[in-house]
Amino acid sequence: MTTMNGAGTLDNKVALVTGGSRGIGAAVALRLAEDGADVALTYQGSAGAAEEVAAKITAMGRTGWAVRADSADPEAVRGVVAAVAERFGRLDVLVNNAGVGAMGPVGEVTLDQVDRVLEVNVRAPYLYAQAALEHLADGGRIVSIGSCIAQRTAFAGGVLYATSKAALIGFTKGLARELGPRGITVNLVHPGPIDTDMNPADGDSADFQRGFTALGRYGTAAEIADAVSYLAGESARYVTGAELAVDGGFAV
Numbered sequence: 001m002t003t004m005n006g007a008g009t010l011d012n013k014v015a016l017v018t019g020g021s022r023g024i025g026a027a028v029a030l031r032l033a034e035d036g037a038d039v040a041l042t043y044q045g046s047a048g049a050a051e052e053v054a055a056k057i058t059a060m061g062r063t064g065w066a067v068r069a070d071s072a073d074p075e076a077v078r079g080v081v082a083a084v085a086e087r088f089g090r091l092d093v094l095v096n097n098a099g100v101g102a103m104g105p106v107g108e109v110t111l112d113q114v115d116r117v118l119e120v121n122v123r124a125p126y127l128y129a130q131a132a133l134e135h136l137a138d139g140g141r142i143v144s145i146g147s148c149i150a151q152r153t154a155f156a157g158g159v160l161y162a163t164s165k166a167a168l169i170g171f172t173k174g175l176a177r178e179l180g181p182r183g184i185t186v187n188l189v190h191p192g193p194i195d196t197d198m199n200p201a202d203g204d205s206a207d208f209q210r211g212f213t214a215l216g217r218y219g220t221a222a223e224i225a226d227a228v229s230y231l232a233g234e235s236a237r238y239v240t241g242a243e244l245a246v247d248g249g250f251a252v
């Protein structure tokens, strides 16, 4: 019998969401808990916000756990995966969400910015997946958050960010091929402009970005969480190596 996504779909499953304290990651963590999962979420600096998300999850009758882990620190990444596996005894869904942006012309971007963006946006998903391999159950899920900028560089100044998010396409396809025999799916969601601290819908460039979408509006973190919920659930069992644009038509 086929199970639809939604409440109860992820009962008895454990999810790890990176960057779950704010924005898209917080919405994803809450949504996966609504679907039935216990959820561990990482953060870098926003301890209070992360604890609030964890508390909301616990109030839903699931277990929420906020863990500080800088995605740029390989030991922290490995440590949090091991800690989640030990505490919950399993890991079913990994969501690589934590990310940073750095806009500017190629000639003005510093070496430190290049390193930071690649460490957090590219190396961390790789290391999270690597560490999760031994714990992920058959039928497990890896979902990463890319960007519409990886599919269409609509404006100048986004080379570094686009480079980092386009790398996740190769990561997703390669890993989907490698983990297919275990029944583990690996997919990538490309958000369009989403109203968060990183990209507020009333920010200086908001109207400019809105103009590139077919729908003419910003998306919400909950709209990205819907897509992640789908990919994490039973309905998406035959979807792997896919890029799912949830971008209001930014890439068309």
Ligand code: NDP
Pocket: 018, 019, 020, 021, 022, 023, 024, 025, 042, 043, 044, 045, 046, 047, 049, 069, 070, 071, 072, 097, 098, 099, 100, 101, 120, 145, 146, 147, 148, 190, 191, 192, 193, 194, 195, 196, 197, 198, 199
């Ligand atoms: P926010 O800046 O609003 O939130 C970022 C989250 O990631 C926070 O929880 C933050 O933790 C965490 N984080 C950042 N750096 C690190 C780090 N080094 N280690 C651990 N956690 C970290 O971003 P969004 O919610 O907007 O973005 C989420 C993802 O979606 C990113 O990958 C982003 O690139 C992508 N995206 C966003 C779009 C948008 O328009 N908003 C569009 C396309 C893609 P803390 O609170 O502790 O700082």
